[in-house]
Amino acid sequence: MDAPMSRVVKSMSTERKMVQERSEAGEAPPIEYIVKESQCPPNAQPPLTAPLPVVHLGQPDEAEEIKTALQSWGMFQVIDHGMPPSFLDELGDVARAFFKLPVEEKQKYSNIRDGKFGIEGYGNDEVIAEGQILDWTDRLFLLVQPEDQRKLELWPTNPNSLRDVLHEYTRKTKKLVKNVLKTTAKSLELSEDFFISHLGDKFSIFARFNYYPCCLKPDLVLGLKPHSDRTLITVILPDKDVEGLQVMKDGEWIKVTTSPHALIFNIGDQMEIMSNGMFKSPVHRVVTSPDKDRISIAMLCANLPEKVIGPADELVNDMRPRMYKNVKVKDYTEVFFQRFYQGKRAIDWAQF
Numbered sequence: 485m486d487a488p489m490s491r492v493v494k495s496m497s498t499e500r501k502m503v504q505e506r507s508e509a510g511e512a513p514p515i516e517y518i519v520k521e522s523q524c525p526p527n528a529q530p531p532l533t534a535p536l537p538v539v540h541l542g543q544p545d546e547a548e549e550i551k552t553a554l555q556s557w558g559m560f561q562v563i564d565h566g567m568p569p570s571f572l573d574e575l576g577d578v579a580r581a582f583f584k585l586p587v588e589e590k591q592k593y594s595n596i597r598d599g600k601f602g603i604e605g606y607g608n609d610e611v612i613a614e615g616q617i618l619d620w621t622d623r624l625f626l627l628v629q630p631e632d633q634r635k636l637e638l639w640p641t642n643p644n645s646l647r648d649v650l651h652e653y654t655r656k657t658k659k660l661v662k663n664v665l666k667t668t669a670k671s672l673e674l675s676e677d678f679f680i681s682h683l684g685d686k687f688s689i690f691a692r693f694n695y696y697p698c699c700l701k702p703d704l705v706l707g708l709k710p711h712s713d714r715t716l717i718t719v720i721l722p723d724k725d726v727e728g729l730q731v732m733k734d735g736e737w738i739k740v741t742t743s744p745h746a747l748i749f750n751i752g753d754q755m756e757i758m759s760n761g762m763f764k765s766p767v768h769r770v771v772t773s774p775d776k777d778r779i780s781i782a783m784l785c786a787n788l789p790e791k792v793i794g795p796a797d798e799l800v801n802d803m804r805p806r807m808y809k810n811v812k813v814k815d816y817t818e819v820f821f822q823r824f825y826q827g828k829r830a831i832d833w834a835q836f
């Protein structure tokens with residue numbers, strides 16, 4: 485997850501080793517990474533495996549497919565998204581090449597500047613509470629839209645195509661997301677512009693390059709703790725070769741599989757609020773592997789911080805009373821992160 489506003493951090497956060505360094509040194513996970521059995525044993529029972537539902541964009545049944553997928557999974561995969569496989573491979577390769585650079589090179593883009601933990605850059609979890617359980621992951625986190633707010637000094641120039649590829653991917657993702665949001669609105673019998681007019685053209689997109697190094701003890705840690713996203717919608721390019729994403733469905737963890745070069749769309753808390761709970765933001769997590777590292781790229785699409793969101797009036801009636809308050813996105817985000825680090829959800833904060 486991305487971090488809240490920058491703040492002065494304790495040394496335990498600024499001096500922490502990257503997970504990749506621990507993994508490459510063959511270290512077993514230290515205590516602060518170990519998930520408490522009582523809370524969430526990652527592999528207590530082998531999870532079930534299932535392919536994510538497929539939505540065929542542009543086909544006559546697209547709205548019905550989205551509705552069914554979001555009501556049962558909160559997620560779906562799109563195969564015919566129009567992005568060439570070679571382009572997605574290039575994006576994945578560029579991300580991998582970045583994480584394979586020497587640590588000193590990556591630290592040029594560190595999210596810690598002058599002892600302050602910043603929202604963007606190369607880094608990992610902020611430590612805000614004692615006893616916080618850390619995720620077995622490093623990341624590169626960048627605001628890609630609105631474009632005039634990009635902090636280009638944090639955009640790696642090595643590998644040298646990273647900036648161009650990320651710019652291009654942002655453009656393509658934006659177009660695709662607008663398309664998906666139109667169909668999502670239709671599936672709720674809202675006007676097709678409902679979500680995109682609320683978002684505006686320059687809505688917020690953060691790119692999160694997640695790197696999950698292999699772990700000697702994958703049963704003891706999580707690559708990413710259970711969470712729902714704070715977004716309206718998130719687009720994930722999963723690793724081509726390594727699975728790891730699991731979704732909570734009907735009270736059980738399910739390992740999800742996708743077709744090669746598919747993109748995963750998962751809705752976030754903003755969609756749950758705006759749809760008045762018609763769609764629930766799915767809880768998901770990532771597990772690690774003992775011998776394969778994994779990379780995913782998440783594009784977090786959200787309303788701008790100053791916007792106020794609430795349930796669509798059309799989705800509130802006698803049968804379905806208003807379930808969420810109107811909340812300012814900035815305030816929700818603040819609560820979201822305080823809770824995220826403690827492994828808790830924020831959605832109840834917005835509920836009546």
Ligand SMILES: O=C(O)CCC(=O)C(=O)O
Pocket residue numbers: 485692694708713720722728729768770779780782
């Ligand atoms: O790595 C993945 O597949 C999922 C990443 C994710 O959930 C996130 O970045 O919010």
Ligand SMILES: [Fe+2]
Pocket residue numbers: 711712713768
């Ligand atoms: Fe997520």
